[in-house]
Amino acid sequence: MQPNSQSMPAIRLDKVELSLGSGAARVHILKGVSLNIGQGEAVGLVGPSGSGKSSLLMVLAGLEQANSGAVTVAGEELTRLDEDALARFRGRNVGIVFQAFHLIPTMTAIENVAVPLELAGRADAFERAAAELTAVGLGHRLDHYPSQLSGGEQQRVAVARALAPEPRILVADEPTGNLDETTGRQIMDLLFAAQSRRAATLVIVTHDLNLARRCDRTIHLRSGQIERESLAGAAMTAEVPA
Numbered sequence: 001m002q003p004n005s006q007s008m009p010a011i012r013l014d015k016v017e018l019s020l021g022s023g024a025a026r027v028h029i030l031k032g033v034s035l036n037i038g039q040g041e042a043v044g045l046v047g048p049s050g051s052g053k054s055s056l057l058m059v060l061a062g063l064e065q066a067n068s069g070a071v072t073v074a075g076e077e078l079t080r081l082d083e084d085a086l087a088r089f090r091g092r093n094v095g096i097v098f099q100a101f102h103l104i105p106t107m108t109a110i111e112n113v114a115v116p117l118e119l120a121g122r123a124d125a126f127e128r129a130a131a132e133l134t135a136v137g138l139g140h141r142l143d144h145y146p147s148q149l150s151g152g153e154q155q156r157v158a159v160a161r162a163l164a165p166e167p168r169i170l171v172a173d174e175p176t177g178n179l180d181e182t183t184g185r186q187i188m189d190l191l192f193a194a195q196s197r198r199a200a201t202l203v204i205v206t207h208d209l210n211l212a213r214r215c216d217r218t219i220h221l222r223s224g225q226i227e228r229e230s231l232a233g234a235a236m237t238a239e240v241p242a
């Protein structure tokens with residue numbers, strides 16, 4: 001899906017610096033990162049291990065606060081929000097999928113999807129969760145615990161959980177990293193289908209170049225800085241803006 005260049009970017013980072021850890025373990029991770037991602041755009045984030053991809057994703061998802069610079073996501077300036085406001089922001093605007101699924105082991109599939117909706121005050125949490133799980137092909141596994149599901153099924157639950165609040169922004173950190181190729185492709189099909197159906201913005205960290213090629217654009221990180229950007233689909237589509 002092509003970005004809507006008329007509107008304000010969905011994600012805007014301006015000279016973002018991030019350091020984490022304390023004392024000798026303190027690491028300067030992001031070093032002046034500036035980028036714009038349009039509403040509805042799909043962006044791949046690639047780069048060597050340790051280059052700061054996950055850290056950058058955490059910053060734009062509101063899971064980590066930048067030390068300086070500006071982070072504007074869905075019209076909110078995140079660096080001005082306290083912890084509670086950030087958590088509310090995430091609940092309303094951001095769906096997150098991790099490599100390691102991050103499901104709650106003591107909750108069934110439907111509870112994993114419904115409980116965050118309930119916490120956000122949705123009266124129809126369980127109906128919505130059932131519909132979302134059915135949409136990812138898990139209508140027959142609602143009452144299974146994560147340990148009773150395959151890796152691909154667990155990641156489907158995680159995708160359903162990320163999509164259920166209908167966030168405008170979807171972020172995924174190596175969502176296919178623990179899955180075989182076919183299962184990984186199915187997971188990505190689900191994410192791209194949701195992105196295009198809802199005109200959501202999708203940012204995916206990946207080491208998989210085939211996956212990066214499915215995005216509108218790829219941002220290459222190196223040592224905490226943007227090294228370059230490429231129109232990932234350029235080789236495969238004629239519809240590339242000049």
Ligand SMILES: Nc1ncnc2c1ncn2[C@@H]1O[C@H](COP(=O)(O)OP(=O)(O)OP(=O)(O)O)[C@@H](O)[C@H]1O
Pocket residue numbers: 020021022025026027029047048049050051052053054055056
């Ligand atoms: N909480 C932390 N405290 C200190 N250093 C950290 C912390 N989190 C990450 N780092 C360091 O920041 C750097 C970037 O880490 P990050 O996880 O963002 O890399 P990445 O590009 O996602 O790598 P990979 O491809 O291996 O997942 C690494 O050198 C890492 O050791």
Ligand SMILES: [Mg+2]
Pocket residue numbers: 053054055173205
């Ligand atoms: Mg990472």
